[in-house]
Amino acid sequence: MALNNIYYVDMKQRFIDYQKEIPIDLLSECISEGNVNLAFRKLSESSGKYSLGADGTNIDTINDANLNTLDLCEIVRERIINKIVNPVRRTYISKENGSKRPLGIGSIWDKLTQMCIKLVLEPIFENQFVPSSYGFREQVSTHNALAKVKFFTNGTAKHHFIVNIDLKDYFGTLDPKIMRRELYAGGIKDKYILNYIFRLIRCGYIEEDMFYHTDTGAPQGSILGPLLSNIYLHRTDIWVREQYENWHDKSVKKFHNVDNKGQNFKKTNLKRGVHVRYADDMLILCPSLEHAKRWYHALARKLEIGLKLTVNHEKSSIIDISKGETFRYLGYEFYYSKKHRTSSQQLDKKRMAKIVSEAKRRLRELRKYPKLQNVLNWNAFVRGTHNYFKGMTNFSISFSKIHWRINRLFRHVMKCIAKFTDTKKSEEEKHNNAQRKWIDMQGYKTWGRNGWWVIARTPVLELGWANWDKTLIGHLRQKVNRTNPYDYGEKAHKPGVSLNEIAYLVNTSNYIGSYSMRYRNYRVSLYSSLHGVGYLTGEKVDVANYHCHHVLPKSKGGSDAFNNLVILTADEHRILHSKNYIQLLSLCKQSKKYIKRANFLIEQVHGVMICNK
DNA sequence: CAGAGTCCCAA
RNA sequence: AUAUUGGGACUCUG
Numbered sequence: 001m002a003l004n005n006i007y008y009v010d011m012k013q014r015f016i017d018y019q020k021e022i023p024i025d026l027l028s029e030c031i032s033e034g035n036v037n038l039a040f041r042k043l044s045e046s047s048g049k050y051s052l053g054a055d056g057t058n059i060d061t062i063n064d065a066n067l068n069t070l071d072l073c074e075i076v077r078e079r080i081i082n083k084i085v086n087p088v089r090r091t092y093i094s095k096e097n098g099s100k101r102p103l104g105i106g107s108i109w110d111k112l113t114q115m116c117i118k119l120v121l122e123p124i125f126e127n128q129f130v131p132s133s134y135g136f137r138e139q140v141s142t143h144n145a146l147a148k149v150k151f152f153t154n155g156t157a158k159h160h161f162i163v164n165i166d167l168k169d170y171f172g173t174l175d176p177k178i179m180r181r182e183l184y185a186g187g188i189k190d191k192y193i194l195n196y197i198f199r200l201i202r203c204g205y206i207e208e209d210m211f212y213h214t215d216t217g218a219p220q221g222s223i224l225g226p227l228l229s230n231i232y233l234h235r236t237d238i239w240v241r242e243q244y245e246n247w248h249d250k251s252v253k254k255f256h257n258v259d260n261k262g263q264n265f266k267k268t269n270l271k272r273g274v275h276v277r278y279a280d281d282m283l284i285l286c287p288s289l290e291h292a293k294r295w296y297h298a299l300a301r302k303l304e305i306g307l308k309l310t311v312n313h314e315k316s317s318i319i320d321i322s323k324g325e326t327f328r329y330l331g332y333e334f335y336y337s338k339k340h341r342t343s344s345q346q347l348d349k350k351r352m353a354k355i356v357s358e359a360k361r362r363l364r365e366l367r368k369y370p371k372l373q374n375v376l377n378w379n380a381f382v383r384g385t386h387n388y389f390k391g392m393t394n395f396s397i398s399f400s401k402i403h404w405r406i407n408r409l410f411r412h413v414m415k416c417i418a419k420f421t422d423t424k425k426s427e428e429e430k431h432n433n434a435q436r437k438w439i440d441m442q443g444y445k446t447w448g449r450n451g452w453w454v455i456a457r458t459p460v461l462e463l464g465w466a467n468w469d470k471t472l473i474g475h476l477r478q479k480v481n482r483t484n485p486y487d488y489g490e491k492a493h494k495p496g497v498s499l500n501e502i503a504y505l506v507n508t509s510n511y512i513g514s515y516s517m518r519y520r521n522y523r524v525s526l527y528s529s530l531h532g533v534g535y536l537t538g539e540k541v542d543v544a545n546y547h548c549h550h551v552l553p554k555s556k557g558g559s560d561a562f563n564n565l566v567i568l569t570a571d572e573h574r575i576l577h578s579k580n581y582i583q584l585l586s587l588c589k590q591s592k593k594y595i596k597r598a599n600f601l602i603e604q605v606h607g608v609m610i611c612n613k
Numbered sequence: 614c615a616g617a618g619t620c621c622c623a624a
Numbered sequence: 625a626u627a628u629u630g631g632g633a634c635u636c637u638g
Binding site: 046047048050051052088089091092093103104105106111118134135136137138139140141142143144219220221222223224225226227279376379380383384387388442529530533562563 | 625626627628629630631632633634635636637638
Binding site for chain 1: 617
């Protein structure tokens with residue numbers, strides 16, 4: 001495992017280490033080679049890697065700068081120690097209610113630095129966060145939070161009074177001093193890290209070439225933002241849970257008696273209520289109105305005075321679902337079904353309208369451009385929407401309503417550009433079986449349907465094809481396995497490449513000359529993913545003998561992209577680039593496949609075709 | 614099985 | 625050009 005640290009830091013092990021002891025010196029953890037490598041890879045995978053910061057930098061700035069990992073370590077160290085944070089570039093995205101939400105896009109250097117810090121702070125706090133905080137956490141999703149809400153509002157648990165606290169501009173009102181206090185309380189003693197984050201909150205932003213100062217708030221869009229927002233409310237989470245869910249744990253020792261918890265609870269002055277938080281969306285589910293009122297006032301007071309946040313009292317409320325009131329949470333609308341004597345969920349009107357208008361927009365585009373890509377986009381839209389909402393009890397009803405609202409347009413568009421496959425006509429049955437199988441595989445049953453529409457040999461999924469998935473927010477989902485969030489289960493052991501070999505490649509990758517960071521990483525990934533098997537022989541190439549070759553040379557416009565790289569031996573590489581490149585054919589394995597490959601490489605490098613007949 | 618890409622949803 | 629975190633689905637290459 002130690003060797004693995006040279007390449008990427010092992011988060012699973014780090015989580016275990018920090019469980020025992022949090023290091024005082026977190027700076028060295030942040031700027032270790034394995035940590036910086038992992039941080040860079042995460043940035044390379046992020047969808048916004050090409051968006052420009054206020055200083056005009058993005059991921060390509062690093063790739064074009066001819067830097068290696070050690071250079072990046074030094075840059076990160078400089079920025080943390082000297083508290084260097086560029087102002088963020090401000091843009092806006094429109095929200096559902098029509099208003100705009102400001103985004104702050106940092107420079108690539110800030111992104112890298114923050115990712116390095118995040119990879120260290122996150123496992124520390126993952127050891128402490130409460131299980132009822134569901135937002136922004138590894139291996140936890142909105143459905144886990146919804147499962148808990150469903151469980152406690154349903155017939156047997158009877159927590160029908162919902163305290164719903166809405167915070168105004170939560171990210172924007174984070175206070176730097178309180179942030180520092182909460183970090184320290186969580187065990188962060190490194191003054192460099194504390195000071196850097198203090199500075200980050202006050203970094204300011206640039207809009208239309210003007211600089212604006214900020215006193216509070218983590219930029220929305222910064223890498224540390226989501227984690228910091230969880231840390232800020234962490235001790236409040238604990239306070240809430242000690243009142244009821246964990247009341248006998250520490251806070252009220254004299255009543256500690258697990259056998260008759262309910263009776264002893266009455267002797268205390270504690271409030272009953274179950275805690276569910278997703279980022280700034282807080283709920284407390286209470287069994288009685290009296291407790292709900294006490295919760296509302298106590299919690300609002302704590303947030304406003306203790307944490308200097310702004311509670312939006314117009315939007316915050318106490319809801320009694322047994323009296324027919326509804327509430328929306330994470331896209332689901334909860335209501336109480338008297339018929340079934342349990343809480344149920346459905347799509348609210350606004351969201352239904354949004355899905356309808358989005359569907360119409362996509363259908364019109366599909367009619368205009370009936371390309372394969374647009375069909376795939378439509379199917380992805382249908383599947384994505386279904387996958388999110390299919391846990392609602394009223395899923396089928398809600399989506400058949402949507403279906404009827406778009407049906408006219410849908411049928412019209414399909415008649416223009418698609419062909420209907422009728423399952424009752426048996427002539428083409430063989431040909432249709434593959435499509436039928438595919439649709440069934442997606443979880444959409446074809447059994448009992450008249451048929452389906454086909455564009456470019458691809459079946460078109462329909463919004464009305466909806467099957468409720470009762471396990472998605474079932475009671476088993478509310479509790480999340482927190483033994484180790486970075487443990488994704490046993491991966492099948494891949495024989496062929498040892499950690500020693502990886503370590504060797506990583507070490508040399510810092511000294512192979514002027515190449516991009518992307519190339520340095522891909523060079524290792526390529527060898528690892530192909531088990532070191534050479535392109536021209538099909539046999540394993542020794543690491544010391546491994547050369548990573550650009551198929552289309554960079555001088556001819558070839559890139560460092562993964563699919564432009566192949567594994568060669570040092571000899572093969574030398575001969576390929578020399579004048580005697582014909583000899584390459586004798587070096588490769590003399591089968592049709594490898595001869596073809598050798599010819600291909602020569603053609604790409606030298607621009608000549610060789611006839612080997 | 615692993616690498617890189619596309620798309621969807623929530624906050 | 626529109627970020628971040630988390631979840632989900634699919635495609636390609638060997």
